[in-house]
Amino acid sequence: MTKWIEIGTLNDIPVLGSRVVRTASGNIAVFRTSDDEVFALDDRCPHKGGPLSQGIVHNKRVTCPLHNFVIELKSGMAVAPDEGCTRAHPTKVENGIVWLGVQAVATVPAE
Amino acid sequence: MLDKVNKPKLVVIGNGMAGIRTVEVLLDRAPDLYDITVFGSEPYGNYNRILLSPVLAGEKTVDDIMLNTEQWYEDNGITLRKGEMIEMIDRRTCEVVTAEGARVPYDRLLIATGSNPIMLPLPGKDLPGVIGFRDIQDVEHMVKASTSYKNAVVIGGGLLGLEAANGLMKRGMNVTVVHLLDTLMERQLDQVAGGLLRKSLEERGMVFKMPAQTEAILGTDRVTGVRFADGEEIPADLVVMAVGIRPNVELARKAGLYCERGIVVSDTMQTYDGRIYAVGECVQHRRQTYGLVAPLFDQAKVCANHLAMKGFATYDGSVVSTKLKVTGIDLFSAGDFAPGADKEEIVMQDASRGVYKRIILRDKRIVGAVLYGDTVDGPWYFQHLRDGTDVSHMRERLVFGAANLGDGGHSGKNSVAAMSDDTEICGCNGVCKGTIVKAISEKKLFTIDDVRAHTKASSSCGSCTGLVEQVLAFTLGGDYSAAPKVKPICACTDHSHDDARRVIVENGLKTIPDVMKFMDWKTANGCHSCRPALNYYLLATWPGEYRDDQQSRYINERVHANIQKDGTYSVVPRMWGGVTTPDELRAIADVADKFNIPTVKVTGGQRIDLLGVKKEDLPAVWADLNKAGMVSGHAYAKGLRTVKTCVGSEWCRFGTQDSTGLGIKLEKFMWGSWTPAKVKLAVSGCPRNCAEATCKDVGVVCVDSGYEIHFAGAAGLHIKGTEFLTKVATEEETLEIIAALTQLYREQGWYLERMYKWCDRVGLDAIRKQVVDDVANRKALFSRFAHSQQFSQSDPWAARAERGVDRNEFTPLAELELA
Ligand SMILES: Cc1cc2nc3c(=O)[nH]c(=O)nc-3n(C[C@H](O)[C@H](O)[C@H](O)COP(=O)(O)OP(=O)(O)OC[C@H]3O[C@@H](n4cnc5c(N)ncnc54)[C@H](O)[C@@H]3O)c2cc1C
Ligand code: SF4
Ligand code: SF4
Ligand code: FES
Numbered sequence: 001m002t003k004w005i006e007i008g009t010l011n012d013i014p015v016l017g018s019r020v021v022r023t024a025s026g027n028i029a030v031f032r033t034s035d036d037e038v039f040a041l042d043d044r045c046p047h048k049g050g051p052l053s054q055g056i057v058h059n060k061r062v063t064c065p066l067h068n069f070v071i072e073l074k075s076g077m078a079v080a081p082d083e084g085c086t087r088a089h090p091t092k093v094e095n096g097i098v099w100l101g102v103q104a105v106a107t108v109p110a111e
Numbered sequence: 112m113l114d115k116v117n118k119p120k121l122v123v124i125g126n127g128m129a130g131i132r133t134v135e136v137l138l139d140r141a142p143d144l145y146d147i148t149v150f151g152s153e154p155y156g157n158y159n160r161i162l163l164s165p166v167l168a169g170e171k172t173v174d175d176i177m178l179n180t181e182q183w184y185e186d187n188g189i190t191l192r193k194g195e196m197i198e199m200i201d202r203r204t205c206e207v208v209t210a211e212g213a214r215v216p217y218d219r220l221l222i223a224t225g226s227n228p229i230m231l232p233l234p235g236k237d238l239p240g241v242i243g244f245r246d247i248q249d250v251e252h253m254v255k256a257s258t259s260y261k262n263a264v265v266i267g268g269g270l271l272g273l274e275a276a277n278g279l280m281k282r283g284m285n286v287t288v289v290h291l292l293d294t295l296m297e298r299q300l301d302q303v304a305g306g307l308l309r310k311s312l313e314e315r316g317m318v319f320k321m322p323a324q325t326e327a328i329l330g331t332d333r334v335t336g337v338r339f340a341d342g343e344e345i346p347a348d349l350v351v352m353a354v355g356i357r358p359n360v361e362l363a364r365k366a367g368l369y370c371e372r373g374i375v376v377s378d379t380m381q382t383y384d385g386r387i388y389a390v391g392e393c394v395q396h397r398r399q400t401y402g403l404v405a406p407l408f409d410q411a412k413v414c415a416n417h418l419a420m421k422g423f424a425t426y427d428g429s430v431v432s433t434k435l436k437v438t439g440i441d442l443f444s445a446g447d448f449a450p451g452a453d454k455e456e457i458v459m460q461d462a463s464r465g466v467y468k469r470i471i472l473r474d475k476r477i478v479g480a481v482l483y484g485d486t487v488d489g490p491w492y493f494q495h496l497r498d499g500t501d502v503s504h505m506r507e508r509l510v511f512g513a514a515n516l517g518d519g520g521h522s523g524k525n526s527v528a529a530m531s532d533d534t535e536i537c538g539c540n541g542v543c544k545g546t547i548v549k550a551i552s553e554k555k556l557f558t559i560d561d562v563r564a565h566t567k568a569s570s571s572c573g574s575c576t577g578l579v580e581q582v583l584a585f586t587l588g589g590d591y592s593a594a595p596k597v598k599p600i601c602a603c604t605d606h607s608h609d610d611a612r613r614v615i616v617e618n619g620l621k622t623i624p625d626v627m628k629f630m631d632w633k634t635a636n637g638c639h640s641c642r643p644a645l646n647y648y649l650l651a652t653w654p655g656e657y658r659d660d661q662q663s664r665y666i667n668e669r670v671h672a673n674i675q676k677d678g679t680y681s682v683v684p685r686m687w688g689g690v691t692t693p694d695e696l697r698a699i700a701d702v703a704d705k706f707n708i709p710t711v712k713v714t715g716g717q718r719i720d721l722l723g724v725k726k727e728d729l730p731a732v733w734a735d736l737n738k739a740g741m742v743s744g745h746a747y748a749k750g751l752r753t754v755k756t757c758v759g760s761e762w763c764r765f766g767t768q769d770s771t772g773l774g775i776k777l778e779k780f781m782w783g784s785w786t787p788a789k790v791k792l793a794v795s796g797c798p799r800n801c802a803e804a805t806c807k808d809v810g811v812v813c814v815d816s817g818y819e820i821h822f823a824g825a826a827g828l829h830i831k832g833t834e835f836l837t838k839v840a841t842e843e844e845t846l847e848i849i850a851a852l853t854q855l856y857r858e859q860g861w862y863l864e865r866m867y868k869w870c871d872r873v874g875l876d877a878i879r880k881q882v883v884d885d886v887a888n889r890k891a892l893f894s895r896f897a898h899s900q901q902f903s904q905s906d907p908w909a910a911r912a913e914r915g916v917d918r919n920e921f922t923p924l925a926e927l928e929l930a
Contacts, residue, residue: 007925016636016662019924030924034636051678054666056639063639065666065674067567070638081554081565102927 046084126151
């Protein structure tokens with residue numbers, strides 16, 4: 001089951017930038033694109049765990065600050081030729097409020 | 112842009128390797144200067160003549176070896192008149208005349224007509240089936256012959272002859288190689304190596320008749336055989352003459368240009384008529400003619416620079432090396448290996464491995480090398496040969512090559528071949544040679560960008576780019592590296608760095624989206640490569656006006672600290688000229704204690720690094736450092752980093768000037784400036800040079816009578832001593848020149864291009880002229896530098912610690928209680 005949690009307003013996140021949501025099981029990076037879409041990924045690069053929230057956001061992608069893996073914001077997949085995937089979380093924006101969807105632990109699919 | 116009519120006209124005769132390389136370099140240096148017309152008697156675009164041998168051997172196709180498509184000529188506004196032969200140069204009217212009689216005027220003319228194969232004046236030489244080995248047509252002829260005929264004779268046992276023979280053999284013909292002397296490739300090989308080569312070619316089925324002199328080519332309608340001076344006759348359906356080449360100077364000679372063996376040119380590649388240049392195999396420079404591409408490309412570069420009216424590069428001649436392109440045979444030769452009383456030799460022969468190496472030394476230096484069977488060290492020996500390195504300290508192990516000298520390859524490109532597969536090439540990303548080689552061959556990579564994308568090598572600090580390029584060249588084979596095309600900034604655009612810089616200035620573009628729109632960017636918001644570059648160009652072009660775009664800054668510059676592998680940061684406060692005080696040290700110690708900073712380390716730039724600071728602690732750490740009077744050291748910036756100094760005349764018994772004081776003045780004047788890449792300075796108080804000023808971006812060495820200013824050094828993966836710029840008498844002049852130099856670099860450098868690379872690209876003389884010789888220009892550069900400093904000298908730490916700038920950056924958006 002997805003549980004929706006309010007995490008802040010759209011204006012709290014810089015355009016083409018990112019903010020971090022801290023959780024007990026690690027940080028989640030929340031990104032905002034140039035057309036105000038919001039995406040959330042685990043703040044860990046599939047390469048060597050670099051903090052994706054610190055990367056440069058372009059189109060619907062972010063470049064990891066450590067070794068330049070480029071990650072799709074929507075799916076968390078590394079853009080070819082790189083390989084790897086980081087977990088993506090559902091988000092929604094309603095009336096300028098950003099919501100993060102989290103899975104109840106038991107239902108996290110073991111992909 | 113000037114329209115075609117008003118541009119001076121450059122006519123190029125010869126659509127071959129040297130001519131087109133010159134045009135390519137010219138387009139790179141001065142894209143819009145000339146209206147260019149190229150005449151080529153061959154009916155194709157420019158192709159890689161070297162690779163005709165693999166085409167003949169069936170290892171490549173004609174399409175594989177095309178270098179420039181017709182589209183390329185069109186895209187660059189060049190008129191290509193292929194299949195048209197120039198018959199005459201009319202120097203009186205400055206026109207060239209084609210075989211059909213058309214006249215085309217020129218303002219500058221480039222002759223690049225290459226050479227012709229020498230056809231021995233034997234009876235029967237004009238019979239069908241007797242050809243040279245020079246162009247695509249010859250190859251097509253040979254391939255066709257191989258399908259309907261059996262016996263081929265190649266006259267000439269040199270490089271070209273053996274490659275022809277090998278190709279014909281691969282095509283299924285019986286091949287006999289006829290050679291006048293008793294050693295194959297006698298110009299490149301000694302007797303032993305020549306013998307080894309002969310043996311392994313014989314094992315493959317090649318037949319040799321040598322020493323032997325050909326007396327006649329037999330046949331009536333077509334060649335049927337060859338007769339030798341000893342009376343022997345052998346059957347032949349195809350005869351390839353590969354006995355040498357003759358520079359193609361006919362056209363030049365008829366036009367009254369001074370020719371000897373080749374067209375005689377000066378060090379700037381000009382003929383006796385200053386409007387007429389010549390490059391390539393048709394040229395004779397300082398008594399020397401060349402028949403390999405490497406020296407021709409050197410000539411092309413000099414010629415293009417001169418045509419572009421940039422720089423004062425001169426061509427000083429080349430030393431050449433040779434490899435034989437017969438798959439499975441490794442052979443390398445360079446320099447002079449004829450025996451002589453003043454020479455020493457080191458010879459190694461390992462018959463079981465089929466390896467032979469002979470290194471010839473004179474006066475402690477390598478003057479020649481012949482390698483057979485194991486040629487990985489060829490380029491390494493060649494480098495020492497060209498550099499004239501004193502090799503006496505490694506004499507005993509010399510013959511075993513670079514890999515046995517404990518040189519991990521960091522001395523640069525020439526050890527690449529000798530590296531084992533597990534040698535790390537890219538230190539940043541831990542990528543080994545084997546990985547790169549594998550990616551190149553399996554994924555068919557051809558450019559450095561491909562390699563970057565697939566392996567990560569050279570994608571971070573980029574200092575291993577040269578090495579990766581070498582691996583690329585080495586893996587792809589061929590004796591030269593592919594032509595440098597105008598390089599786009601990244602995959603988001605077709606435009607180069609220079610294009611972007613020019614367009615920004617010319618069109619008064621002031622934001623990143625404006626630039627992208629104007630230049631038809633292919634992506635909506637660019638990427639991590641182009642956005643920071645554009646941001647820098649705008650910042651450098653419009654100081655005080657352009658608002659720095661934080662989201663186009665690499666994280667370190669956005670948060671003014673250096674990200675570490677675990678996502679924490681390091682903090683380096685400025686220590687002016689490397690001088691600190693007990694109070695500052697106490698404050699640093701207190702900060703380290705208060706914030707549990709795990710590592711405190713002295714840096715190479717004479718300051719202190721606090722490593723492992725959590726991001727959210729950064730503003731508080733800075734506040735404490737600010738309180739003690741310290742500001743950001745910009746240790747993360749593409750900007751002024753450190754000014755290293757020695758204690759100079761204040762303390763040192765050798766000191767000639769106050770080097771510490773000058774260093775502090777420089778740092779106080781220049782801190783905060785953004786540059787294309789990092790800039791490090793140093794000031795030494797005397798030529799003992801304790802501050803290591805001669806490997807910095809800019810270094811000052813004090814002497815009794817003043818200050819020597821050096822620049823364009825490097826001491827990272829590349830090590831390069833500085834170039835001497837000038838010497839001045841006062842501190843004021845020193846400061847003015849260094850600021851002017853830095854400003855010129857800020858205005859011309861490509862983003863991430865270090866000062867030494869910029870200097871390489873635009874030329875030392877051009878720089879010296881602008882910042883030293885032309886005083887008015889220097890003052891103008893200086894005042895532009897001073898102007899932009901007004902806007903950049905505010906401490907980014909204070910802004911964030913006290914005024915809460917970018918507070919968002921340092922606090923989480925939310926904290927969730929999740930399982
Ligand atoms: C089979 C083969 C293998 C080789 N292997 C190697 C190698 O491994 N390594 C190496 O370094 N070098 C090698 N070379 C040599 C190298 O290819 C030449 O040095 C190089 O191509 C010379 O360049 P160029 O521009 O001077 O002449 P070219 O490339 O020959 O270009 C001259 C062009 O000018 C044209 N032309 C001439 N006269 C006129 C006119 N009057 N009007 C119009 N057009 C004209 C010709 O048609 C020709 O296309 C090899 C050469 C051959 C043939
Ligand atoms: S600090 Fe420099 S030399 Fe050391 S590991 Fe990092 S990049 Fe390499
Ligand atoms: S460079 Fe010269 S002046 Fe400076 S410390 Fe060394 S010896 Fe002394
Ligand atoms: S950790 Fe992200 S690219 Fe290496």
